[in-house]
Amino acid sequence: MSDTESNIFYAPLLSRYAESMLWLARYIERIENLARLIDVNETFVRLRTAVNGWQCIIDINADAAPYFAHHDGISGAEVIAFYVLDPENPNSIVSMAHAARENARALRPLISTEMWTQLNIFTDTIRRLTPADIAGNRLSMLCARIKQECQTHAGITEGTLFRDQAWLFHQIGKHIERADQITRLIDIKYQALLPTIDAVGSEIDLSQWTAVLRSAAAYHAFRRLCPNDLSPAIVVGFLLQNNGFPRSLSTSLRQAHYAVHLLRSDYNLRGTAPILERVEHLQALLQGLSVNEIIIGGLHEFLDGVQSELADIYNHIAEAFWPQP
Secondary structure, eight states: HHHHHHHHHHOOOOHHHHHHHHHHHHHHHHHHHHHHHHHHHHHHHHHOOOOHHHHHHHTTTHHHHHTTTTTTSOOHHHHHHHHTTOTTTTSSSHHHHHHHHHHHHHTTTTOOHHHHHHHHHHHHHHHHHHHGGGGTTTHHHHHHHHHHHHHHHHHHHHHHHHHSSSHHHHHHHHHHHHHHHHHHHHHHHHHHOOOOGGTTHHHHHHHHHHOOOHHHOOOEEEEEEEOTOOOOOHHHHHHHHHHTTSSSSHHHHHHHHHHHHHHHHHHOOTHHHHHHHHHHHHHHHHHSSOOOHHHHHHHHHHHHHHHHHHHHHHHHHHHHHSSOO
């Protein structure tokens, strides 16, 4: 490596760039997950094969207080509008698309022209949405388009973003968000879908667990591995511990750990040791228990603990790389 190449490779990344890159990735992941969740729930609520489908979305995002501050009850139309169009809701698609673009604006010197252009087109599309775009059968088409735009962003980023520290912070943000989203989905859906004894193995029970898999974009991957079994324990085990599924908790932790490790080994960044320790602690916790042991010990308590650990990992990242004055 020449001196010039070395200087470019080890050029320090500004804290504000690192934070913006991490949050750009998190917002895009959240938008895609939310669009998938809305689409799947709308289908199963319409087919009357889901229980408390719209309540689940509010619970997954911990938005009961802001939602009920402006709504008397739960209706599909109101929940969908709250999560797609409401600019006052920071967890709506329109708000998160705006936040993603603002982070991208701060990153203009780092990201490619293709990334910036695609994000501008995407944000403009979302900003122009009206209630008519989420009505009736147009909702599914809208969700499909949003998912496609998020995956387009992922593909353009993969193909054009320079592989330096900024790329690693993007990877950390993406995989921490995936880990958080998969635990929230399992926690809420498992509680909502706990069947009665009579419903175990019934057509409705199978449909509900199919909805869980589709909400995580895991249905086809799961069926390749388990074509003849759809029991709750096997689904939960797949989403938490399978190392081949790209959105599982174990895969997300492994990818986040690898990115932090590269920040230490290739860039000698200080503050990575406690982050790696927290990720390794969570990996050991996940690998040290069978899925049956997790369920018997209390799945909700386990997932609640994992979410606290993920928040702790993010706090360590923030303290190390963009500490508050």
